Amino acid sequence: MRAERELVAIVAAHSNDVSRHLLRRAKQEHSGIIARSKWLGYAGPLKAIPLRGRRRFEFCRWTLLVAAAPVDRQRKRVFLELTCFGSYLVLKTIRFAFTMKPHRLQLLGLMRNLFEKSSAVLSRCETYRYELRRVWDDSLPPFVSGMLNPSTADADRDDPTITRNIQRARAMGFGSLIVWNLGAGRATQPQAWKLLADPIGPENDRHIRRILQECRDRKGIAIAGWGIPPPAYAFAPFCIDQDKSWSEPWKPFRGMYLPNSAASLAEYHSGLKPNAYYVARAERDRLTIALQEAQAKLQGFRDALEQIRSVQPETGIYFDLKDFEAETNSLLAECSELLDRQNSHRAKLSELIDTRALWTTQIDIAKAALAELDEVFKSAIGHPADVECPTCGEHYTNDIAERFGIAADTEALIGILHQAKEQKDELQKQIDAAQRELGDVETALSRIRAILSTRKNDVSLEEVMAAEGRNAASRVLRERMTEIEGKVGALGARIAELKLAMRKSLDRKRSAAINDFFFSRLTGFSMSLDVRMESFKSGSIANAHLARGSEGPRGLTAYFYAFLHTAKEFGSSTFCPIVIDAPNQQGQDGQHLPAIISFLVKKRPENAQLILGVEDAVGITADDADIVGVGVQKRQLLDDNQFAFVSEHLRPYLAQLVL
Template identity: 30%
Template sequence: MKKLLLKSMLLVSHEEKKALEIKFDPDVTLIQGANDTGKSSVIKTLFWTFGAEPPKIHRSWKAADIASLVEFKIDEDKYFIYRHRRSFSLFSGGGHLLGSYESVTNELGPALAKLFGFNLKITNREGIQETPPPAYMLLPFYIDQDKGWSGTWCSFNRLGQYANWKQTLTSYFLGLRPDQWYALNAKIKLLDEEKNEPLRQLKSIESIEFKAIQELSSVDFNIDLSEFKKDVDKLVLKCNELEKNQAQYKQKISEARTEEVRLKAQIEIVIHTREELDSDYAYAQSSLGSSVDCPTCGAEYENSFSERFAIAQDAETCTDLLSSLREDLAQVKKHIASIEDELKKDFLRQSEIEEILSRKRGKLKVKDLIDIEGKKSLLEHLKTEAKEIKAYLGELERHQAEAKESADKFDDPERRKTIVETYGERFEVNARKLQVTGLSEHVFKNVNASIDESGSDLPRAVLAYYFAVVSLIVEGKDGVNFPLVIDAPNQQEQDKGNLYNILDFIVKNRPKNSQLVVGLVDDANVYFPGKRILLNKKYAALESGEYLELSKKIRHFEVAHMSGASE
């Protein structure tokens, strides 16, 4: 695994003639200051420089029109990344321009992914495999002040551009499958995309070929009776092939209809179950006291919040399942419609072929003979072209099969089970240390589970989750170990005891061999090793007295960035 180490961050506002430079400690950096001193804006800008957009940036910080430069190391190699507004530049440690980028998704994302060793590809909503933007690479390593404490994997904006991205991302980062599997899986899907154009060409060739044969049939195929017989035999063979296809299509439709009936039945069961749970919850909420007597055995059972919450959770699970089943049903219906459409096309082509076969031979003219020879030549050319395309498709399918065989070797169910169990154990231990005791069992067994807590327990549960996840990432062999950045851990008015516990937990349980950056107001007398950066002025994180010196320091990068060429 590659380790990324933050060295420094330089912020310059030519608009306000102010600047700030922060030098990070290789172990722990504490950015401390009262409210409104700009510490969160500084921390947000760190990720903003790498192309990850935080949920909120203060309007006055935006108005300052800040240019930022972050110096970092990946293992032993040093780099700089520069951002101003919506454009970026990446530099070597010697200040030589490696590349300038205007698009985060199409340009910066792939460049950073290559640098970080981030091999994950995600299918976008157009069905194309692509490297996700930097926000997806940095999500596990940042808890944002404004949104990050409300749940997991939510500290950046614009995360909805991919469907089911969270499950893919957690699986990748936790190493449920190794990096090699994701690289091979991306190759398989890329080969799938490469097949689309040849398949389209092949379908077009078959259409042109069929039309040419149709036109030939209006006069005759050939004055040579033996050649004519060959052409007729070819049509009969094609007709038989279409009949065989129709039988296969009918079989597929039958299977899909069976799946449709099965899904509809499951949906009915889930709807009925959810209605029963809703009734149980309403009854427990309004009609029962704090305890319930069993009419059979006389035992007394609690009707506490946790019992009612469990019912509500089951209902929520039913709702999620119902949504998933309805999506599956829609896909099945779409699949049936697609097969039926192909079946209709086959029926039409079969009818046309049968009509051609039933025609009588007419009189031949010289023009007809010329047309026949031209169309025969076209058919030979199309046959050759189709053969080449089929050979190319065969090569692609062979490469796909080889990639799949290799990928299967890296797909180890036992490995996945072990990792999930380790995640659950660590999450549970962390939760106990942070005195979060109400979490349900399923959150320890599912790496994608939503954290079902509220009030002051929620941020502590979120912290316990992140530390479990990051510890596994850091111990993995693939990807990059980015510094863990935690902003404003005192959420939901934690009492003094909980605040001390939170900060003490962060210091003592930070992942080994991982840099830590923490932004906070009050350290609760917890000892933080490393460097402490104090921001003392209200609404003024940047200093006017630093502007001249720091603006000179950033000028080389600004000039190279604007020119688009290294000096």
């Protein structure tokens, strides 16, 4: 919608009532545009300021944010950036002075781009989002992005993912962003999305076909962005920058959020864990979530069946022999399980009681020993320093050391006594818990035995009707339980197969061959670069133990190239071009710097492309590599006359890597 009219800048109204009236009037005039407007509140006793002249604006959605201004008693100047609503336009940069009272917030409004249209196709319940659209130029082709699950973004607000995609689409020359999802259920996390009752949505397929057809008709580009690792993970071993790589290997980029990234990336790129391992693991994780969901449903049906049994009389009445047989088999199976649990609880209880008896005996022994030591200590104190043996007449010294020895034995026995009492108390708690569990099992057994032992009773019509309703409900629940149990069994078997496939992909002989290859290359490269191998004795394929001083960068160079040769030989991922920046680290001397540059150029993996950034190309000649001089101006790598050619060449690849 385009409108050309006299515009008025509304900073604030004289009162709340006037402000609300203006907002209502704006909504009435443009109900389709700002129907979702929200009330900010009364901003202060300021007046409306009319603007002269007429301007053309494309009206769009109305978005409001709240910001806090500085809190103090001084006069502040605040910049307001508000938007157009109805026939009113709030100026983008209005300055006004005001006195801020302590602990009060100044409410500010904020508007998006006035020339951007937005829309979203939601279900009536707003549980599903089938489409999200942002348009800034209808004449240009659309950028269509397919993702796994939608978040809470809608026609009125964006989330960080949508904001980034809008920025990328604008930068790449598209006129709009259209987002669809594999599943239309709205959730912020894929795990929560998968747990929805219907994560796909009843109308999602139709909307996906419509969006993709529109993309083809308007010659747009469509990409899919779910389950794809960030490019940083693919390029990590091939990029050595001067900021971090020469001090922290495996961290050439910011935002490496992969847990234990060095080990994970090394295992993947070296081939220790091939692609087949990660494919099987991803499928295992997906099926594990499905298994947990099925088990939760199964437990729900079991609880419901148990509730039906608990509210009905113990006597079963059946008009269908199949129902009777199914119910009897179910009760017998439950009875057998309860008997097993009863035996297990009895065995555990017996073991606990025997252990308690042992600790009780130890307590009695410790008490008796303490009593004897007390008598000995008292006797030692009562005797003189020189004690004569009444049997042989030998004299013994009753000194202080002997008395302290008796006291020390007493302290040890007291500690043993306290420990025994604590163990006995803990065992008593376990015995009480085991007895309660055994009582619950015996109660359940008594109920089932009473049902199974029933032969015939006089029943009323009401009991017959209630029993038949119970039987019908139980029948449906058992059928659903049987179906889900089959699904649970199939999922469990498939998960076990995937775990086996993961273990098989981690072949020990292959792993040993990869490690031997890596360390043999590391040894040879270290000797070529004058690096002592003691630095790597405790290292691994995922960890480089650095040497000190100028030897450290040379050791890292040997490590990087040993790994790249290993990835070239055994890896299952794409082998990317190698980019190395500033190998002259830690002040390499005139002998080692040419050796490093020559090594990097001549010892690169076979058929590998190398882009090496150095200040001086020492150690190599034009016969060894193409030497290109760059940096016409400060902080500028690309020449001005090459920009258009390079931009056109890279645009298709940037489009593929946008997510």
